[in-house]
Amino acid sequence: MKTSVRLVLVVCLLAASCLAAPIPESSTAGEELDHAENVSGHYGGQLTIGERAEPKTLNPVIATDAVSREVIGRMNADLIDINHASQQTEPALAKSWKKSPDGRTFTLELRKGIRFSDGYPFDADDVVFSFALYMDPQIDSPQRDLLIIDGKPLTVAKLSPYTVRFTLPGPYAAAERLFDGLPMLPKHLLEKPYREGKFDQAWSLNAVPNEIAGLGPFRLKQYVPGQRVVLERNPYYWRADRDNHRLPYLDELVFLFVGTEDAQVMRFEAGETDMISRLSSENYNLLSRERSRTSAQLADMGSSLEYNFLFFNQNDLSGKKLDEIARKQKWFGDLKFRQAVSAAIDRDSIVRLVYGTRGAPLWGNVGPGNKLWMDNAIPHPQASVDQARQILKSAGYSWNQAGQLLDSSGAPVEFSIITSSSNTQRMKMATLVQDDLSHLGMQVHVVPLEFRATIDRVFQSFDYEAAVMGLGGGDADPNPEMNVWTSSGTTHLWHLGETQPATAWEKEIDQLMQQQMVTLDYAKRKRLYDRVQELIAQNLPFIFLATPNILTAADSRVGNFHPAILDPYTLWNADELYIRTPGKNAGAP
């Protein structure tokens, strides 16, 4: 063979090996794979997802934004998983665990013989190292708060190369749920930057793919700034389907940065992307009208865990030079005023006009999407302007000839509601609330602000009167809600930075929330949390409005598409997703 021909061949071979996705490694002796009994599909293909923004980092310890977490989540794995379909915990990197009777120590048995995406074996040292990272106050990981219980950190000890023991400083309900969302990291790659104090620069977007390794179904292949992140199959992934084929099925997962939700929809309609993880009801209806053209699989998963609400500024404004707002706090702090506002709001029409019936009205912080924890005893009164007027009258309010509401000192009731202008749904809610309250003679102004400005006013300057915001969506468990409802919580929005509970009911909520956190029995916990929900519904620190349904879409070619109501809604089972190709049956690789 001539040298030139040989050269061409070599180049071709090299090019082919660069382009092709890595072939799944055949399982080795002693490797304890997780067998997904009812999963089948076939190998190959690429799944493209339009993202609203670029990820900021690929470092799981410091990532805070949703997009980064969505990408990172596909490259990493946790010890114990919350199954998004059942909302229950299930084994992941830990094949089993034992809880001590007092619920304070957890002994986890790790899977043996499994490897990181660079082929390096995973063992207890990586677990101990990972937790050292999450707990390091210098790194200040967003996950750190969860691991500090009663002000004391949990401790990790390696018992054998495949056994670790976690000791909690106190009893903690549903502690195994803590492990979900804490990816295990490779000590062999990250120890050096950590020792050198350069950890926060490690695994940035510009990192070379072979510097990054994880235990998730995919690994980094390429990042093109402003355009896309490409992940490829992790050939060493530790899960296999029912036919013992190593997952994932997909060759590549591509995250395309498209900007807005509308752009996501347009790209999807054009066939450039295969999946939208969260849709507004308008766009969902749009896609369902055009279903004949786009042949999409649309899924309405029912109520989400998100709750949208109106709340009034009840912060301590002394020394803030916000006299006008301080004057109005006389109304905002008056329970009867809040009750009247709540009674006048027509939640059903909010659901109809904002979510086009793809949502549910809310009267409490736990909505119908959270079947395990919702308190069904909370009343759902119909909107009634008459009743609202009576409440106001009994609280000393009156009306002038023009129908304006006056407080007991004769000042007209007028206030503004701020909301983020980028969220058209909350803008619409605010406008509907404005109209509802105008029937009570309240002069309400809706002020759309840029998202950062809204956050700044609510969390920092307290320069606002009322706001419409949304929270929730992470987990169905009450524990992540601690920082909203306990008086010292960082998301205790209506009154931030309370050094001690400002009211008796807030004090009671503090106690109940602490109690439920250390109660291990579900029924007892449920009773405690029900009482919290009742107190909230009675005292209305938030006036709950509505919750949207989780709406998602995927191309008809995507197999095993099982969206969930927990975030990430569609990609939680990315390892099981596959691309249907005509002529190939599921199960045949």
Added chain:
Amino acid sequence: MRLKTFLLLAALVALHLILLFAGFVAPYDPAAQDRELPYAPPTGLHFKDASGWHLRPFIYAQTIAPDGYVENTSRSFPIHLFVRASSYRVMGIIQTNWHLFGVAGPARITLFGTDGFGRDEFSRVLYGGQVSVAAGVAATLIALLVGSTFGMLAGFFGDWADESLMGTTELFLCLPWLYFLLGMRAFLPLQVSALKTFFLVTCVIGLIGWARPARLVRGVVLSARSRNYVLAARGFGASNFYLLRRHILPELSGILLTQATVLVPRYIAAEVTLSFFGLGVSEPIASWGNMLSTLQQYSVLVSYAWMLAPMGALVITSVIYSLLADTLHSQLKFHSS
């Protein structure tokens, strides 16, 4: 030529009268929501039903169905002229409840459909036009007043006055005013009343826009200043003020008139742009700009074509004004030659 000008003027006057008496022409209160009718399409006018043809048009009530709206043909609602309905104030003074046309409830006549809150788009286009056109006209007046004052001063006195004033206009012309306004909004208090916002928007557009007419006026004044009759008058001892009032101002009337017809549609568009970005008057008060801002949502843009109605109104207004500017311009040229 004269007929064309007359027709255009008549159209212009009619347009402004309709907007001025929007309360009378509009069948509904522009802020009244009907939460059963979000994004209802324009109601169809019917002349024929089962019993045959009718001279008086009638409509059917619309009800929401799983995929869009359906007309309930079991009962027809004839359209009546001069009906009593919601009360409003004519030009903010006289309270009345007479409307040009309407139908009996529970049906609603929505000629341009409804928006996401079930508000009548036709009524909102009329009321929104009040805000947008008034802002355009007022801003034009401000711009022309300020512009011609500075332009005259610069052109008449020349020298350093000219240099400094024209330098300032250059500065104003190169100002990226949209960003300037976005920045300025951040310094305003949260709760600005609609009236204040309106004045603010008008003043800002007018004060930013004065530079262009100023340069134009300056040019005219500069050439007028050295005309023989002006020089002669000066020779007879006329004062500066006399010269400006008697000889130079009349020269300007034509150019100011055409400028006005050019600037009004441009400033209406400016107000629409500002409101589109949320810098103008806020909900529930309508303006063409804030009505169009819902079209920023893709789903609205592709699903509800009638939401483009303010756009049509804006185009019609602009076309009338520009055609008028055109004829005025050619007539002036005819006169001067």
